[in-house]
Amino acid sequence: MAGSRDFINRRIHSLLGVIPIGIFLVQHLVVNHFATRDAEAFNKAAHFMESLPFRIFLETFVIYLPILFHAVYGLYITFQAKNNVTRYGYFRNMMFLVQRVTGVITLIFIAWHVWETRVQAAFGQEVNFDMMADILSSPFMVAFYLVGVLSAVFHFANGLWSFFVSWGLTVSPRSQKISTYVTMGVFVALAIVSVRTIFAFI
Amino acid sequence: MSTKMVKFIISRQDNPETAPYLEEFEIPHRPNMNVISALMEIRRNPVNAKGEATTPVTWEMGCLEEVCGACSMVINGKPRQSCTALVDQLEQPIRLEPMKTFPVVRDLAIDRSRMFDALKRVKAWIPIDGTYDLGPGPRMPETKRQWAYELSKCMTCGVCLEACPNVNTNSDFIGPAPLSQVRLFNAHPTGEMNKEERLNAIMDDGGLAECGNSQNCVQSCPKGIPLTTSIAALNRDTSFQAFKNFFGSDR
Ligand code: HEM
Ligand code: SF4
Ligand code: FES
Numbered sequence: 414m415a416g417s418r419d420f421i422n423r424r425i426h427s428l429l430g431v432i433p434i435g436i437f438l439v440q441h442l443v444v445n446h447f448a449t450r451d452a453e454a455f456n457k458a459a460h461f462m463e464s465l466p467f468r469i470f471l472e473t474f475v476i477y478l479p480i481l482f483h484a485v486y487g488l489y490i491t492f493q494a495k496n497n498v499t500r501y502g503y504f505r506n507m508m509f510l511v512q513r514v515t516g517v518i519t520l521i522f523i524a525w526h527v528w529e530t531r532v533q534a535a536f537g538q539e540v541n542f543d544m545m546a547d548i549l550s551s552p553f554m555v556a557f558y559l560v561g562v563l564s565a566v567f568h569f570a571n572g573l574w575s576f577f578v579s580w581g582l583t584v585s586p587r588s589q590k591i592s593t594y595v596t597m598g599v600f601v602a603l604a605i606v607s608v609r610t611i612f613a614f615i
Numbered sequence: 616m617s618t619k620m621v622k623f624i625i626s627r628q629d630n631p632e633t634a635p636y637l638e639e640f641e642i643p644h645r646p647n648m649n650v651i652s653a654l655m656e657i658r659r660n661p662v663n664a665k666g667e668a669t670t671p672v673t674w675e676m677g678c679l680e681e682v683c684g685a686c687s688m689v690i691n692g693k694p695r696q697s698c699t700a701l702v703d704q705l706e707q708p709i710r711l712e713p714m715k716t717f718p719v720v721r722d723l724a725i726d727r728s729r730m731f732d733a734l735k736r737v738k739a740w741i742p743i744d745g746t747y748d749l750g751p752g753p754r755m756p757e758t759k760r761q762w763a764y765e766l767s768k769c770m771t772c773g774v775c776l777e778a779c780p781n782v783n784t785n786s787d788f789i790g791p792a793p794l795s796q797v798r799l800f801n802a803h804p805t806g807e808m809n810k811e812e813r814l815n816a817i818m819d820d821g822g823l824a825e826c827g828n829s830q831n832c833v834q835s836c837p838k839g840i841p842l843t844t845s846i847a848a849l850n851r852d853t854s855f856q857a858f859k860n861f862f863g864s865d866r
Binding site for chain 2: 419421422494496500509575579580582583584585589
């Protein structure tokens with residue numbers, strides 16, 4: 414076979430984190446950024462996404478199933494580690510811990526976010542600018558969204574770093590260092606996009 | 616001469632089943648002493664800081680020059696070799712603990728069998744035996760030999776396993792050291808002939824994929840072995856190997 418179950422699961426987990434979940438995340442944040450223009454631009458963009466053909470298949474195979482697998486296996490990986498940053502306070506070890514913490518926060522956030530938007534839509538509510546403005550009218554939810562989205566974005570950016578290592582793309586210490594700068598650049602860029610979007614609803 | 620004393624707090628354990636406990640010791644300072652010479656002093660005169668007679672502390676040692684790895688223990692929170700831990704360079708009281716990633720045999724002595732089992736599992740050797748003389752193998756370029764020599768310095772000390780957050784009782788991860796040995800033997804011109812066997816061995820459960828990139832190993836290795844570079848290089852090799860295994864290859 415191509416390797417043991419552990420090996421294959423781990424590689425699938427890694428791949429799914431970037432393709433399709435990471436790509437979806439970037440797309441989602443960019444489309445939502447229309448909210449910074451005005452409500453109409455956001456509604457138009459959201460409506461376009463909603464009216465994509467085979468939507469339920471796209472959602473299932475590009476979003477739900479990959480996230481489900483990545484999240485379940487991610488939790489398994491998370492609880493297997495015995496974190497030791499107090500003894501070994503090195504940068505990468507801290508990132509290792511933060512990757513796991515942000516993964517768990519992201520999971521909680523995604524569950525709530527899907528419930529509040531996609532599940533409500535299935536119950537007949539319309540997902541539009543007003544819905545988000547309504548949700549974000551509470552300061553608590555603003556904080557919750559900021560923490561949740563920034564966790565997801567950090568998790569993706571730092572995950573990109575370890576994705577490059579997991580597949581053997583960045584091997585030498587220098588390439589891994591440059592990759593740290595690049596992926597942290599990705600974090601900052603996506604953080605700006607998402608924070609701007611959140612504040613556009615307030 | 617006033618007798619300067621050195622204070623030790625040692626984690627002790629009578630046998631693999633009993634609970635560990637701390638015992639303090641104060642021993643006379645001698646110039647240039649290391650942790651092992653301090654432990655030898657305790658062995659010579661097994662009296663704890665309260666003045667009570669006690670059993671001598673058990674530990675392991677071999678080379679006394681940081682090449683065998685037997686004397687590894689956690690000293691002031693960091694796993695390292697006690698033979699090269701100079702007392703004058705350590706903050707006091709000096710805390711000694713066994714590397715608990717491994718089964719504790721007694722006091723500071725641990726059982727590193729799992730590392731040797733892992734080396735067997737990943738076939739960290741070069742098969743050269745035959746029924747007749749196979750003659751000399753291919754030559755190794757000198758630059759490559761020098762590079763490989765760095766990887767060959769591993770003394771199976773276990774420090775990298777102790778430092779790794781993914782090597783623990785929840786996981787069957789073999790740890791960084793045996794992985795890097797696969798890279799060493801795969802780099803050898805004769806060893807390369809069995810490259811696929813070793814790659815497949817580390818693609819098994821508890822192998823390469825269990826690494827989560829905390830990179831504590833490379834920070835901790837006393838021999839400065841580029842463990843994380845080895846792991847990333849093996850990630851690359853196994854990426855190709857997995858495709859070959861799955862789709863087949865004409866080699
Ligand atoms: C927005 C959703 C998510 C994205 C875009 C994402 C992306 C990624 C990426 C790209 C990686 C790197 C893969 C690798 O190391 O090769 C990763 C790793 C990881 N993810 Fe996620 N992830 C998401 C959600 C989650 C969730 C909900 C969890 C559950 C707790 C999770 C847990 C983990 C863990 C533990 C790792 C580390 C794996 C390792 O170091 O071996 N992730 N993620
Ligand atoms: S790689 Fe370094 S830390 Fe790990 S066992 Fe070998 S010498 Fe010790
Ligand atoms: S006694 Fe051999 S490494 Fe310390």
